Amino acid sequence: xxxxxxxxxxxxxxxxxxxxxxxxxxxxxxxxxxxxxxxxxxxxxxxxxxxxxxxxxxxxxxxxxxxxxxxxxxxxxxxxxxxxxxxxxxxxxxxxxxxxxxxxxxxxxxxxxxxxxxxx
Amino acid sequence: xxxxxxxxxxxxxxxxxxxxxxxxxxxxxxxxxxxxxxxxxxxxxxxxxxxxxxxxxxxxxxxxxxxxxxxxxxxxxxxxxxxxxxxxxxxxxxxxxxxxxxxxxxxxxxxxxxxxxxxx
DNA sequence: ATTATAGTTGAATATATGTTCAACTATAAG
DNA sequence: CTTATAGTTGAACATATATTCAACTATAAT
Numbered sequence: 001x002x003x004x005x006x007x008x009x010x011x012x013x014x015x016x017x018x019x020x021x022x023x024x025x026x027x028x029x030x031x032x033x034x035x036x037x038x039x040x041x042x043x044x045x046x047x048x049x050x051x052x053x054x055x056x057x058x059x060x061x062x063x064x065x066x067x068x069x070x071x072x073x074x075x076x077x078x079x080x081x082x083x084x085x086x087x088x089x090x091x092x093x094x095x096x097x098x099x100x101x102x103x104x105x106x107x108x109x110x111x112x113x114x115x116x117x118x119x120x
Numbered sequence: 121x122x123x124x125x126x127x128x129x130x131x132x133x134x135x136x137x138x139x140x141x142x143x144x145x146x147x148x149x150x151x152x153x154x155x156x157x158x159x160x161x162x163x164x165x166x167x168x169x170x171x172x173x174x175x176x177x178x179x180x181x182x183x184x185x186x187x188x189x190x191x192x193x194x195x196x197x198x199x200x201x202x203x204x205x206x207x208x209x210x211x212x213x214x215x216x217x218x219x220x221x222x223x224x225x226x227x228x229x230x231x232x233x234x235x236x237x238x239x240x
Numbered sequence: 241a242t243t244a245t246a247g248t249t250g251a252a253t254a255t256a257t258g259t260t261c262a263a264c265t266a267t268a269a270g
Numbered sequence: 271c272t273t274a275t276a277g278t279t280g281a282a283c284a285t286a287t288a289t290t291c292a293a294c295t296a297t298a299a300t
Contacts, residue, residue: 010181010191010276013215021175021186031167033236034229039162044148044155045288051151052141060247061130062138066145071130073289075248085239094246094297095133104235108228109154115224116153119205130246165258180277193259195278214267214276 040084041108045069046077050105053087057099160204161228165189166197170225173207177219 012018040046045067052058052066064074078098081087088101100106132138160166165187172178172186184194198218201207208221220226 008185008188008190010184012185013179013181013276017176017178018182018185021172021178021182024175025168025171025186028164030233030236031164031171034232035162035164035167037162037232037235038158038167038228042155042157042159042162043288044151047151047155047158048145051145055141055144056137058137058141059133061133061245062141064130065128065132065138066141068128070128070290071247072249072291075246076288079248091247091297096247102235102238104231104238108158108231108235111224111228111231112154112157113150115157115222115228116150118222118224133246159257163258181275190260191277192261192279195276196258199278211267211277216277 037084040081040086041105041112043077045073046081047109049074049077049081050086050100050109053098053100054106054109057097059095059097061095063098157204160201160206161225161232163197165193166201167229169194169197169201170206170220170229173218173220174226174229177217179215179217181215183218 041050048067049063052063058066060071060075060078063078064071067074078087078089082089082098086100086102086105087098089096089098091097161170168187169183172183178186180191180195180198183198184191187194198207198209202209202218206220206222206225207218209216209218211217
């Protein structure tokens with residue numbers, strides 16, 4: 001079996017499989033964006049925030065109270081969610097109301113839930 | 121407006137919304153499992169591994185070569201994926217072939233991709 | 241204007257986690 | 271039995287990130 005022509009510390013065992021797999025892999029760029037998206041959902045606090053916002057649009061203090069966490073912590077996470085285009089907000093007086101920006105989130109959560117059910 | 125009865129550093133502004141949202145929130149347990157599942161997908165290396173395994177079952181060295189990474193690193197990640205029930209493996213001689221255990225992964229990726237497309 | 245409250249933000253801290261390294265096990269071949 | 275290779279694993283290291291804290295801005299009310 002041929003030695004490794006790729007940048008790796010081990011041999012290529014099935015050259016044909018490796019080469020065809022590499023050929024069909026999406027660009028690294030895609031994986032970075034995809035991983036970033038799932039990373040956002042992969043945090044308990046953010047998951048709870050999104051679940052809450054799936055019920056109602058809410059202001060920062062209300063979300064903080066629903067989760068039993070500090071205003072600052074929630075605001076930081078909302079900033080992260082907003083920069084990722086997953087939530088948007090509107091300002092009304094002193095309050096800032098946050099809401100889901102993207103219906104994909106709900107669908108992704110559903111399938112995640114299916115996976116959890118399937119696992120136990 | 122009533123002061124906060126919850127463990128939080130700020131006021132409840134819309135008591136009715138907060139209470140009904142709390143009432144309808146899934147258990148903390150669910151959020152932990154859900155976040156853990158997405159955390160797994162939220163890493164570039166693991167996302168690439170899963171994409172590769174979606175094409176073919178593959179041994180550790182082949183995966184390492186497809187990704188251009190060390191055997192050890194890939195093995196660690198495969199361990200993580202296996203413990204999460206996302207991949208399974210079969211042993212054949214010295215080689216261990218890994219494959220997807222769960223068809224939910226593919227569906228989740230598809231929706232993630234839709235989200236990315238939608239975002240640009 | 242002053243005061244109070246909603247929300248944001250940067251820095252610091254603590255924790256989680258991905259990769260490397262080295263040592264290890266297991267199987268196959270000579 | 272010895273050697274080579276596939277794969278695993280724990281510890282160490284480096285990096286990423288969630289929460290806290292304190293200071294800040296913005297709006298509203300007195």
